[in-house]
Amino acid sequence: MAIDHFVLSLCLILLFGRLLGEIFNRLNLPSVVGEILAGIIIGPTLFNWVSPHETLAVMAEFGVILLLFSIGCETSVKRLYQAGKSAFGVAILGIVLPAFTLGILAAVLLKQPLFTAIYFGSALTATSIGISVRVLAQANQSQTHEGNIILGAAVIDDIAGVILLSILFNFSASGELGLVATTLLIIKVVGFLLLSPPIARGLLYLFRALRPKGNQTGYEAIITIILISLFAWLAHALDAPALLGGFAVGLALSRQFISPLSRYLKNPFPFTHQMEKASKPLVDVFAPIFFVYVGISLDLSLIDFSGNGILILLLLAVVAIATKLAAGLAVTGAWGPKAVVGSAMVPRGEVGLVFAEMGLQMEVISPKLFSELVLIIALTTLAGPMLLKWALSIQNRGTKPHS
Structure with missing residues (x-):
């Protein structure tokens, strides 16, 4: 992309993203919807x-990596672990229901062959963690019990999506399932999630010790970006989503970080707080770029808008939404938390788009089916x-004390 096209595209993305996001925010609607609409x-x-381009x-x-970093900074590992059982149940339901139901509908309604139908259903399993987490953060709900369940379920969802995509990709290329390769992939991804936060935490002590004396502005921001970039690269090298690298660094910076070594090492909170504070402007600039780019990637002019085609697509979209809402049933307790968690699992976003793009490149799905998948x-x-906004408002009204 030529520099003049790049700077103009960046200008339009930031301008319209900020403008539409602010309008939606003032209308008491999620600003992320305004950014996607932009x-x-x-x-x-x-x-x-602005057209989709590799540079953008x-x-x-990188914007969604930074967003997950900021969420990781506020996340309690202990509370995330406590939400593990519910999060796992939500993730499993949120994968099995859409994959099975939408796979069958793709075979019956869209007349797709078996493997293509399976791929279609699988492409609609993974939740876009960035979108829901952004809405929760704006509503100050990201660190609630439901917020931890959503975060845990979405992380499991993303990992399962990557593994599922890898399995389907290998099957499409070789015609057989590679059990050893799949098992190795699972071990690598889970190992990264378990080991990277304490490793990043150890590096924090090193960089704090190497901090120049005096008022060296920019040191914390540079170190933050170095760590985020390093662990995002490591995650990608291990076939995990790169955004998990940002999340891992955020967990390492969290004041609520716990490990067996915590009793022997002084909490580096003043340093990590400065790192988090210095990186906030970067998050504020880059995160909206991701959401605007999701909208840019959706060329709805390719869709067949005939009467029958619209009905089928609407049915598929309703089923795609309903099967993720049903994942909230795995949460114990009242209907309010179930609705919040289920609603947060609905957006597919970047993960679904990656599935769609890979399917098109592998010629598993046709350009027409690609457009239909993108619309859903x-x-x-x-x-x-x-x-999610509606579910949160209903839950908040239900928990307010009566006067």
Whole structure:
């Protein structure tokens, strides 16, 4: 991408993303929906001022890595562990229900062959962790019990999505399932999640000791980006989502970080707090780029808008939303938390788009089916934050004390 096209695209992404996000925020709606809509407006669907490009895609991915870093900074490992059982149940339901139901519908309604139908259903299993987490953070709900369940379930969801994509990719290429390769992949991804936060924590002590004396502005921000970039690269090298690298570094910075060595080492909170504070402007700039780029990636002009085609797509979208909402049933307790968790699992976003793009490249799905899949992803991505906002408002009204 030429520099003049790049700077103009970046200008439009930040301008329209901020403008639409602020408008939606003032209307008491999730700003992330406004940012996605901004991408649809300036992208190929409407004005075509900005087109999908590898350079912008990399910036968008870095934005979601930074967003997960900021969430990790506020996350308690202990509470995340306590939510593990519920999170696992939510994730399993949220994978099995859409994969099975939408796979069958793709075979019956869209007349797709078996493997293509399985791929179609699998592409709609993974939740977009960034979208729901952003809505929760704006509502100050990211560190509630439900927030921890959502975060844990979405992380499991992402890992399962990567493993599922790898299995389908290998099967498409070789015609057989590689059990050894799949097992190795699972071990690598789980090992990364367990080992990377304490390793990153150890590096924090090293960088704190190497901190220059005097008022060296920018040191904390540089170290933060170094660690995020390093662990995002490590995650990708181990075939895990790169965003998990940002999350791992955020966990290491968290004041609530716990490990067997914590009793022997002084908490480096003043240093980690400065790192978190110095990186906030970067998160504020890059995170919206991801959400706007999701909208830019959705070229809805490729969709067949005939009467029958619209009905089928709407049915598939409703089922895609309903099967993720049903995942909230794995949460014990009242209907309020079930609705909040289920709503947060609805958006597919970037993970679904990766599935769709890979399927198109492997020629597992046709360009027409690709467009239909992208539209369903778009509808879930737009509907998810709206449903989550509604569920949170209902729950808040239910928990307010009566006067």
